Amino acid sequence: MKNNLLRITALAFAVGATFSIHAAQPTLAKHHSDMLGCDACHTKPIKVSDSETHENASCVSCHGGLEDLAEPGHANHFDPHASHLGTINCTSCHTGHAEPQYVCNDCHSFEHDDMPFANTGKERKPAFTGFDQDKIEQAIAKGPKESVDVVVIGAGSAGFNAAISAHEAGANVILLEKHMFSGGNSMLAAGGYNATGTPLMEKKGIKDSVDWFVEDALKGGRGANDVDLVRVMGEQSADGIAWLESLGADMGDLKRSGGARVDRTHRPSDGASVGPHIVETLRNAANKRNIETRVNSRAEKVLRDENGKISGVVVHGKHSGYYLIEAKAVVMATGGFGYNEKMFAEYRPQFAGMSSSNNVTATGDGLKLAEEVGAGMVDIEWVQAHPTIGKGSRILVSETVRGVGAIMVNVNGKRYVNELTTRDKASQATLKEPEQYSWLVMDEQLLKKSSMIRGYKDLGMMVEANTIEELAKQTGMKPEVLSKTVADYNRYRENGKDEEFGRDNMPVSITQAPYYAVAVNPGVHHTMGGISINTSAQVKDDNGKVIPGLFAAGEATGGVHGHNRLGGNAIADTVVFGRIAGDSAAAYVAD
Numbered sequence: 001m002k003n004n005l006l007r008i009t010a011l012a013f014a015v016g017a018t019f020s021i022h023a024a025q026p027t028l029a030k031h032h033s034d035m036l037g038c039d040a041c042h043t044k045p046i047k048v049s050d051s052e053t054h055e056n057a058s059c060v061s062c063h064g065g066l067e068d069l070a071e072p073g074h075a076n077h078f079d080p081h082a083s084h085l086g087t088i089n090c091t092s093c094h095t096g097h098a099e100p101q102y103v104c105n106d107c108h109s110f111e112h113d114d115m116p117f118a119n120t121g122k123e124r125k126p127a128f129t130g131f132d133q134d135k136i137e138q139a140i141a142k143g144p145k146e147s148v149d150v151v152v153i154g155a156g157s158a159g160f161n162a163a164i165s166a167h168e169a170g171a172n173v174i175l176l177e178k179h180m181f182s183g184g185n186s187m188l189a190a191g192g193y194n195a196t197g198t199p200l201m202e203k204k205g206i207k208d209s210v211d212w213f214v215e216d217a218l219k220g221g222r223g224a225n226d227v228d229l230v231r232v233m234g235e236q237s238a239d240g241i242a243w244l245e246s247l248g249a250d251m252g253d254l255k256r257s258g259g260a261r262v263d264r265t266h267r268p269s270d271g272a273s274v275g276p277h278i279v280e281t282l283r284n285a286a287n288k289r290n291i292e293t294r295v296n297s298r299a300e301k302v303l304r305d306e307n308g309k310i311s312g313v314v315v316h317g318k319h320s321g322y323y324l325i326e327a328k329a330v331v332m333a334t335g336g337f338g339y340n341e342k343m344f345a346e347y348r349p350q351f352a353g354m355s356s357s358n359n360v361t362a363t364g365d366g367l368k369l370a371e372e373v374g375a376g377m378v379d380i381e382w383v384q385a386h387p388t389i390g391k392g393s394r395i396l397v398s399e400t401v402r403g404v405g406a407i408m409v410n411v412n413g414k415r416y417v418n419e420l421t422t423r424d425k426a427s428q429a430t431l432k433e434p435e436q437y438s439w440l441v442m443d444e445q446l447l448k449k450s451s452m453i454r455g456y457k458d459l460g461m462m463v464e465a466n467t468i469e470e471l472a473k474q475t476g477m478k479p480e481v482l483s484k485t486v487a488d489y490n491r492y493r494e495n496g497k498d499e500e501f502g503r504d505n506m507p508v509s510i511t512q513a514p515y516y517a518v519a520v521n522p523g524v525h526h527t528m529g530g531i532s533i534n535t536s537a538q539v540k541d542d543n544g545k546v547i548p549g550l551f552a553a554g555e556a557t558g559g560v561h562g563h564n565r566l567g568g569n570a571i572a573d574t575v576v577f578g579r580i581a582g583d584s585a586a587a588y589v590a591d
Contacts, residue, residue, distance in 0.1 A: 027096065027097060027098070027099075027117055028094055028095070028096045028100065028116060028117050029041070029096035029097045031116075031117070032096070040058070041055050041058045041059075041096065042054065042055065042058075048319045049294075049319065049320075050294055050295065050296045050297045050317035050318045050319050050320050051089070051293070051294050051295050051296065051297075052089060052091045052296070052318075052319075055090075055091060055096070056089045056090050056091055059090035059091070059094070060090070063090070065087075066081045066082070066087060066088075069081040070082035080093065080102060080104055080110075080115075083104060084187070084273060084276040084455075085103070085104075085181065085183065085187060085276070086183070086187075086276055086279060086280040086283065087280065087283065088103075088180075088181035088182075088183075089180060089181055089295065091180065092180045092181050093115070093118075094115075094116075099117065099118065100115060100116075100117055100118040101118065102115065102118070103180070103181075106359070106360045107188075107359075107360075107393075107394045107395065108393070108395070108459075109393070131300045131301070131365075132300070132316075132322075135316070135321075135322045136300055136301050136314050136322060138322065139314050139322035139323050139324050140301075140303070140314060140324055142323075142324065143324065144312060144324045144325060144326035145323040145324055145325065146325055146326070147325070147326040147327070148172045148173065148174050148325060148326070148327050149166075149171040149172040149173065149327065149328055149329065149585075149586070149589040150163075150166045150171045150172070150173045150174075150327060150328070150329045150330070150331065150582075150585045150586065150589060151173075151174050151176060151299075151312075151313045151325055151327040151329075151330050151331070152166070152173060152174070152175045152176065152330075152331040152333055152582070152585075153176050153299040153302075153313065153330065153331065153332055153333060153334050153366060153369075154176070154177065154184060154332070154333035154334040154335055154366060154554075154556070155175050155176070155177035155182035155183070155184065155293055155295070155333075156182070156183060156184025156185060156186035156187070156279070156333060156335060156554065156574065157184075157186035157189075157275070157278055157279060157282065157554065157571060157574035157575060157578060158186070158333035158335075158553040158554025158555070158556070158573075158574040158575075158577065158578035158581070159175060159177070159182075159184070159331070159333035159553075159554070159578065160175070160182070160279070160282035160283070160285075160286055160578070161243075161282065161553075161574065161575050161578030161579050161581075161582060162331045162333055162551075162553055162578045162579070162581040162582035162585070163175040163286060163291050163293075163331075163582060164247075164282065164285055164286055164289065164291065164582065165578070165579045165580075165581075165582025165583050165586070166331075166582035166583070166585050166586040167289055167291050167582075168289075168582075169582070169583055169586035169587065169590075170586060170590065171329075171582075171585065171586040171589050171590070173291055173292075174292050174294065174325065174327075175286065175291060175292065175293040175294065176294050176297045176298075176299050176313070176315060177293065177294065177295045177296075177297060178296070178297065178298035178299070178361060178365075179295060179296075179359075179360075179361045180295055180296055181295055182279065182283060182293060182295060183275075183276075183279045183359070184335050184359055184361055184362070185335050185336070185338070185358055185359045185361070185362055185555060186275050186278065186279050186554075186571070186574060187275050187276055187279050187359065188275055188357065188358070188359055188396060189273065189274055189275025189278075189570060189571055190273040190274065190275065190396055190397075190398030190399075190400060190452060191257055191265060191267065191273075191274060191398045191399050191400045191403070191567050191568055192255065192257065192265035192266050192267035192274045192400065192567075192568050192571065193237075193240070193241065193244075193251065193265065193266045193267070193274060193278075193568060193571040193572050193575065194213070194237065194257065194260065194264050194265050194266075194566065194568035194569050194571075194572045195237035195238050195240065195241045195264060195266055195572060196208045196209065196210055196212070196213040196234055196237055196238065196264055197209075197210070197237075197238045198237075198238045198241050198242075198266065200241075200251070200252065200254060200266065201254065201263075201264065204254060204263070206254070206262050206263055206264070207262070208262045208264055210231065210234040210235050212261060212262070213230075213233075213234035213237065213264070214227070214230050214231050214234050216259055216260050216261055216566065217230045217233075217234075217561070217562075217566055217569060218230065218562070219259065219422075220259040220422045220561075220562070220564050220565070220566040220569075221528075221561050221562020221563055221564050221565070221566075222562055222563040222564060223562065224379065224382075224562035224563045225559065225560065225561060225562035226378075226559035226560065228534075228535050229533070229535060229559050229560045229577075230560060232535045232576065232577075232580070233560060233569070233572055233573060233576045233577070236576045236579075236580075237572050237576060239576075240572065240575040240576050240579065241266055243575070243579065244278060244281060244575065247281050247282065247284075247285040248281050248284065248285070249268075249277060249278055249281040250268045250269050250270075250277065251266040251267065251268065252266075252268070252269035253266070253267050253268060253269045253270075253271060254266060254267075255267065255400060255403045255404055256403050256420065256505050257399050257400075257403055257420075257566060257567035257568040258399055258402070258403075258419075258420045258421055258422050258423060258426065258566065258567050259420075259421070259422040259423075259566040259567070260566065260568065263505075264568070265400075265403070265567070265568040267400070270450075270451050271400070271404075271449055271450030271451050271452055271453070272451045272452055273398070273452045273455075274571060275571070278571065278575075294315075294317070296317060296318035296319070297315050297316070297317050297318070298315065298316045298365075299313050299314070299315055299334075299366075299369060300314050300315065300316050300322070300369075301313070301314040301369065301372070302330055302332075302369050302370070302372070302373050302550070303324075303373075304373050304374075304547075307548075308547070308548060309328075309548040309549050310327065310328070310329060310330050310373075310547070310548065310549030310550050311326065311327070311328075311549075312324055312325055312326045312327050313325050313327055313330060328549060328588070328589045329549045329550070329551065329585040329586075329588050329589050330549065330550055330551070330585075331537075331551045331552065331553065331581045331582065331585050332366055332369070332370050332375075332531060332539070332550070332551070332552040332553075332556050333366075333552070333553050333554050333556060333574075333578065333581070334365070334366020334367070334369070334556045335359075335361065335362050335366065335554065335555045335556055336358070336362050336364065336367075336526065336527030336530060336555040336556065337362060337363060337364025337367065337527050338356050338357070338358035338362045338383070338524045338525060338526060338527050339356050339358040339359065339360055339361070339362040339363055340362070340363045340364045341353075341356070343363075343364045344356075344383050344524055344527065347380060347381040347382075347383060347529075348381065348382075348383040351383055351385065351524055354385065354522070354523055354524050355389055355393075355394055355521075355523040355524070356394060356523055356524040356525075357386060357389050357394055357395070357396040357523050357524070357525050358394075358524065358525070362527075362555075364527075366556050367380075367530055367531065367556065370531045370539065370550075370552065370556070373547065373550065374541045374542075374547060375531050375532065375539045375540070375541065375547065375550065375552075376531075376532035376539075376540050376541050376542040376543075376544070377529060377530065377531065377532060377558060378529055378530065378531075378532045378557075378558030378559045379528050379529035379530075379558040379559065379562065379563065380527075380529035380530065380558065381529060382527075382528040382529050382562075382563045382564070383524060383526075383527050383528070383529075384423055384424065384524075384525050384526040384527070384528060384564055384565055385423070385424070385427040385522040385523060385524060385525060386423055386427065386522065386523055386524075386525030386526070387408075387423055387426035387427040387429075387430055387438075387520070387522050388401070388402070388408075388426075388438075388440060388520035388521075388522075389520060389521060389522065389523030389525070390456075390461050390518065390519070390520060391437050391519035391520055391521050392519075393461070394523070395456075395459065395461065396523075396525065397440060397456060397461075397518060397520050398452060398567075399423075399567040399568075400450065400452060400453075401440055401442065401446070401450075401452075401453055401456075401518075402419040402420060402440065403420065403505070403507075403567075404446055404449055404450060404453075404507055404508070405442060405445070405446050405506065405507045405508040405509075405510070406419070406440045406441060406442040406446060407419060407440070407441050407442075407485070407486075407489055407510065408426070408438050408439075408440055408441075409438060409439050409441055409477070409482065409485055410433050410435070410438055410439075411433070411434075411435045411437070411438070411439070411476065411477065412477055412478045412481050412482075413439075413472055413477035413478050413479075413481040413482030413483075413485055414481050414482075414485055415485055415489070415500060415501065416429055416433065416438075417429040417430070417501060418498070418501035418502055418503045419501075419503060420503055420504075420505060422564055422566065423525070423564060423565070423566075423567065424563075424564040427522040430521065430522055431522060436521060436522075437519055437520065437521035438519075438520055438521070439475055439477065439517045439518065439519055439520070440517065440518050440520055441471070441482070441486070441510065441515070441516070441517050442510065442515070442516050442517075443508075443509075443510045443511060443512045443513065443514070443515050443516070444512045444513060444514055444515075444516075445508045445509075445511075445512050446508065446516075447516070449508075456518055457516070461518050461519075462516045462517065462518045463475050463516065463517045463518070464514050464515070464516055465514060465515055466513050466514050466515070467513065467515070468482055468483050468486050468510075468515055469482075469483060471515045471516075471517055474517075475517050475519070477517075486510050488500070489506070489509075489510060490509045490510060490511060492506065493506040493508075493509050494509070526555065526561075526565050526570060527555060528558060528560075528561040528562065528563060528564065528565055529558040530552075530555065530556050530557045530558040531552040531556055531557045531558065532544075532557075532558060532559065533551075533552050533553075533557050533559065533577070534546070535580075536580060536584045537551045537552060537553050537557075537577050537580045537581035537584050538550070538551055538584060539551060539552050548588075549585075549588060551581040551584055551585050551588075552581065553573075553574065553577035553578045553580065553581040554573060554574040554577065554578060555570065555573075555574075557573075557577070560573050560577070561573070
């Protein structure tokens with residue numbers, strides 16, 4: 001009877017029914033408790049884990065999972081149950097005792113009015129408001145609540161890869177994530193994973209080498225990269241692809257990202273965004289191995305003992321409060337600071353006020369934790385602007401769009417840069433344009449090739465027209481200029497030589513209606529600097545000495561990318577060095 005009643009209510013909510021209880025019963029929790037009591041959602045006696053595991057299982061048992069609630073054929077409208085976030089907790093949005101809010105609107109600006117008891121506003125609380133030192137000290141004074149071998153902080157690609165690798169090597173692992181769901185910035189990665197020497201490249205006859213991989217990364221990073229780190233990434237990049245595929249990932253397509261001399265950017269076969277696919281694969285792999293992933297659990301202090309070795313982590317849990325985990329090793333996989341405007345503007349003043357493509361979790365607090373225990377920092381002042389963030393939004397329009405054939409034109413409709421140059425150069429070129437924004441122009445061929453590009457259309461970001469002239473009129477470009485630009489580009493492609501900008505990869509012509517354009521401008525995308533590490537992912541202090549038991553990987557670290565990161569190298573970084581960090585931490589614990 002209980003399940004039937006809840007399911008009837010759930011189905012009514014799912015189709016957007018209006019209930020008179022909205023005014024009389026203002027919270028989701030009160031609605032459920034009035035019908036069936038608190039045990040409809042909670043255990044008895046009530047004890048809620050920080051990950052709200054039982055509560056989310058209760059949601060699914062009555063309402064169904066995200067796949068059950070997703071609307072068939074949702075492509076042309078906003079469906080919160082069918083997003084790129086993948087399998088996340090119901091309580092990420094449906095907060096029982098507070099007004100629910102769409103987590104989608106952390107990045108988007110969707111208007112939606114049929115979520116029960118919800119506030120559809122666009123403002124959310126900041127992800128980080130500082131550390132409470134008094135409560136941290138109280139937790140330390142109480143002593144450890146539990147003991148494990150390895151604590152991994154941050155559940156993006158680097159953190160998941162570290163946790164799974166450490167587990168596979170025999171370590172007891174806990175993975176902490178401050179957000180209400182895992183994924184971090186990796187969840188927003190759109191393009192692909194740069195690797196060299198893979199079976200797919202061999203099958204397609206693509207000649208490449210580790211030396212070329214390293215040379216391209218160094219050229220993109222202006223020679224400021226740590227060469228040893230870059231070489232390790234290149235040497236182990238193919239193993240990383242094989243590792244992901246062994247976990248169930250589809251990395252069966254290739255394209256070229258800016259700054260690469262060959263097609264080495266691996267991505268899903270259907271052209272889907274690489275980040276969500278990899279994160280979902282890693283989530284499933286961690287769950288299969290029973291690796292505990294605690295969301296709503298912020299690490300607020302890393303501890304060293306009297307011998308200078310890592311000894312534990314103070315955690316602030318949403319429900320459990322402050323507590324201490326004793327740990328022999330800690331992996332910092334906390335990401336960068338691209339969402340912390342105060343921080344990136346301090347290091348890069350010219351970027352002050354610039355929009356960001358980053359997840360709300362990219363606030364740099366992990367770097368502060370590492371600094372507190374003596375970690376050195378590398379290239380911290382180098383922040384990358386991505387040239388194609390959707391104008392007026394925080395949505396990244398991937399390099400893939402240019403890599404598979406789109407051209408980049410100014411407000412008049414004229415090309416002004418090689419679309420496949422490095423991100424810093426493309427951003428600088430746009431910022432020199434009077435209006436400081438541009439248009440990506442493409443045709444129907446590209447939409448057919450990539451589900452990711454079709455997603456931009458579904459989000460309402462693209463202008464569509466049946467002719468190039470009409471596209472120009474709708475976007476405010478000059479029809480005669482855009483028409484000549486497209487005609488010239490098609491001729492360059494046919495002749496195999498870009499006479500204007502030297503673009504050496506022009507995979508498709510722009511000839512098939514309808515035609516599309518999306519407005520883009522530069523925005524903060526990646527922070528190249530961070531924690532200093534060696535090739536074993538051990539953290540070093542300012543004197544280059546290793547901090548025993550402390551490891552780091554991903555965007556939290558510096559040195560891999562130098563002064564500018566190539567598209568496709570971020571995921572490679574998180575997978576390669578995430579695995580190394582996990583293996584190194586497990587070996588350290590076992591030693």
